[in-house]
Amino acid sequence: MNDINAAVNSLVTAYIKDTPKSLKLIDSYMVYVLLTGIIQFVYVVIAGTFPNNAFLAGFISTVASFVLAANLRIQTNPKNASQFPTTSPERAFADFLACNVVVHFAVANFLG
Amino acid sequence: MAKFRSLLLVTLLASLSTVIAESWKVQDINLIIAASGGNKKAEHKLEYPYAAQDLTADPTDVLKFSFKIDNKEKPHQAMVVFQSQDEFQDEIMVAASVKSSGKGRFDLSFNKADAKFKYGTRKYTMTFLVGGPKIDEPYKYTLGNIEIKGPSSNPATRPARLPYQAQPEIHHQFRADQKLINTAISGLFTFLVLTPFAILFILWSKLGIKFEPLQAMATKPFDLINAVIFFGSIAGIEFVFYSYWTHVTLFPVLQALGGLSVVAFISGRYVLSAVQTRRLQRTAGSAKKEL
DSSP states (O other): OOHHHHHHHHHHHHHHSSSOOOHHHHEEEEEHHHHHHHHHHHHHHOSSSSSSSHHHHHHHHHHHHHHHHHHHHHHHHHGGGOOOTTTTTHHHHHHHHHHHHHHHHHHHHHOO | OOHHHHHHHHHHHHHHHHHOOOOOOOEEEEEEOOTTSOEEEEEEETTOOEEEEEEEOOOOOOEEEEEOOSSSOSSEEEEEEESSSSSSSOOOEEEEETTTSEEEEEEEEEETSSSSGGSSSEEEEEEEEOOOOSSSSSSEEEEEEEEEESSSSSOOOOOOOOOOSSOEEEEOOOOOOOOOOOHHHHHHHHHHHHHHHHHHHHHHHHHHHHHHHHHHHOOOOOHHHHHHHHHHHHHHHHHHHHHHTTTOHHHHHHHHHHHHHHHHHHHHHHHHHHHHHHHHHHHHHHHHHOO
């Protein structure tokens, strides 16, 4: 148990120390999206999927936002820079925005 | 030759007219009502247009009918039609078989005959019909009336007349709305779904992000305007989505999206390239420091 605690502690301190702020920003956004999706899912388990389109819209938007944020994180991580020589962080952010616009359009369609 | 032809035509027409003029010659019409044992109860020698009145028959009796047809052509159909003289006017047809000699007959025992004879005691009109293809006018002779008694025990009940009338109107029923869950629970979850927002802002505030670009932009009004336009266009796109959800139809939405996305694309290019130059300057600066 102590070992696990120590491992977790070292993981947390390493994360806090070594991760760039921009990535932490994205990480907290992903935590927010994940929590929102989990709460929606719990609600559906309790209440059923009656306005099915509303559930789909909400859940699709959280999943898609999470995936897009993950992609943004991968592309802006300085340690991955060698894998994306032509993709600057700004370019990645522009892609992120454009994809979000598309996702929001689909979600607005589903909201009904 | 022409004379011969006209002669032929005349003879043809003449023969045709004789065929049309021919009528049924029916003789020796005999109607006997006999008990089941064979004893004759009544015998009537009928001759057109005499009609026998007030005949009666018990349900166990047998009606024996015979006649003779004197025509060369034998009839296709020879029958007696019994029509009940009540509100139903049921018709029961009893066919007679006609031999090549021209003699025809049938024996009708009411016990074994059509079930319509068993709906209690009823009076019937008897009509004798003879018809065939070669003779145009059928033979029709109303023989008279007969009262046929119903069976002494459990008479059959007559099925009711089919009601050919308007059926009750069918009203279309829409499926009932599905039940929504209690508003308290959905309200609670609305609140719960919004709580991660608070978590997001708490986490972001803990990161201690300094919003440096604002100071940098203050020196370059062009960048500032661009940034404002860029964020404005993104917010506009989101607002268009919101109004698409609430009340606007697809095509106006697509037009608005087309305009806003062009603005967002152009301004975004400027803003992000400005951000990139700042970042490159900064890294260059830090690289110099390290050196």
